[in-house]
Amino acid sequence: MAETCSIPLASFEPIATKLSAFGALRNADVDVLGRGLTDLRAHAARDPVLLDGPGAVRVVSSGWVGMARILSDGRRQILQIAIAGDLVRMPPFSDGHAVALTTARTVDGHAVLQSVRRGETAALQRAWRLAEQEAERDLLSQITRLGAMTAYERTANLIVELLRRHVRAGLSDGRRMPWPVTQEVVSDILGLSIVHVNRVLQQLRRAGLIELRASALFVRDGARLAAAGLTDPV
Amino acid sequence: MAETCSIPLASFEPIATKLSAFGALRNADVDVLGRGLTDLRAHAARDPVLLDGPGAVRVVSSGWVGMARILSDGRRQILQIAIAGDLVRMPPFSDGHAVALTTARTVDGHAVLQSVRRGETAALQRAWRLAEQEAERDLLSQITRLGAMTAYERTANLIVELLRRHVRAGLSDGRRMPWPVTQEVVSDILGLSIVHVNRVLQQLRRAGLIELRASALFVRDGARLAAAGLTDPV
């Protein structure tokens, strides 16, 4: 279950790092983040990330959180992944929900979103907008992956996207990133069966593109990985 | 090629109808639409819908327009469809573009978007926001379709979505709607081959769910069609 943690960790750091990557922030901007992000909660893997009302927003401070839909017969499609620094909103479906894909922590983003909307801090607002645009781009990429790519391409493409995002959040040097999810989760992101995800990951390893060890993914050949994913290298 | 048409048709009608469906509009609101929508252009099928700059917005007044991505080897994925009353933006990709899927007409939505953003007309703003939320929902539905549904389910689901949207725009009574696209276009929306789209449409016909005649789609059994598409009836 989600439990509130009273120790104020630097939970605003990932989002500050990410937004900085989109445009330099001043101390005042970072202060808005530091003060506005409250109500840190810890979530166990598979637990729902509860959002108080349809307008609520939470910011991930660690772990991966997914926005998912469940079909009546149990099929699950993960629509979008949020890593540290990303926003989580309630999916606008009766059968949609936000779920912790790993153990994760989130904070309430309500106050910060308000600040940004009011436009008090121009630099923050600008970076925020760019980050939102990137999130939308990634959402559209998910459509291209599922609709037009083979399993191998999809997988490589997803890895490159997540690598870029981890670099942006200061959580990767571009050669190594956290890989905290089970293959079942990957299968629900990519619209593949668990078994096939396993086989595709093996292919990527045998081709010398990646390596998986200790919940970390090592990129062995970024250029060829990007090519396999029909995208640009990070 | 897109050619400018000087005759001022009632190109704001579809969007006015659609927005009314999300919340009653007053005369002042409709006036904003009537005055703000300028620069009517006609597009032939397959022509790009050119957007002046990344922030530009056009509103479809007739026909279907798609936001698409082209992969390097020619594969095309249509990300989102805009029918009359819907907004078209430039996809945020170098390989993305807006394209007329049928002969279509669009108008410049720049001025109206500004008005709405400024929040001069509360009712319009509210309806606009709801329409945007619906567009986002439909975008997420596209992900679910492609990632978690069979060809048969995808096709039925898409038909129901388009039916709902046409009803909202005042272009369908819920039993019959325009079906102006080739099966190739449908295949690029649904991530299927042309041949398979053809076979699935035949299945839907043989099952007595739909009928296709003269560029129109007739819904013969809305309840079963919705069930086949794992969604709610219109």
Next chain:
DNA sequence: CGTTAGTTTGACCTGTATCAAAGCAGGTGG
């Protein structure tokens, strides 16, 4: 009418799913 774009059909192939069972690793309790 001939031409062209689109639809339909048939035969065949392959990518991915499914089913089942065997490894493997981390955690728990005896």
Next chain:
DNA sequence: CCACCTGCTTTGATACAGGTCAAACTAACG
């Protein structure tokens, strides 16, 4: 410290959804 879970990964065998190729059919249009 071992033995046992339990959840995850891996492997193999088989099935099927959907892709590909090729050609026939149809209808709109000059």
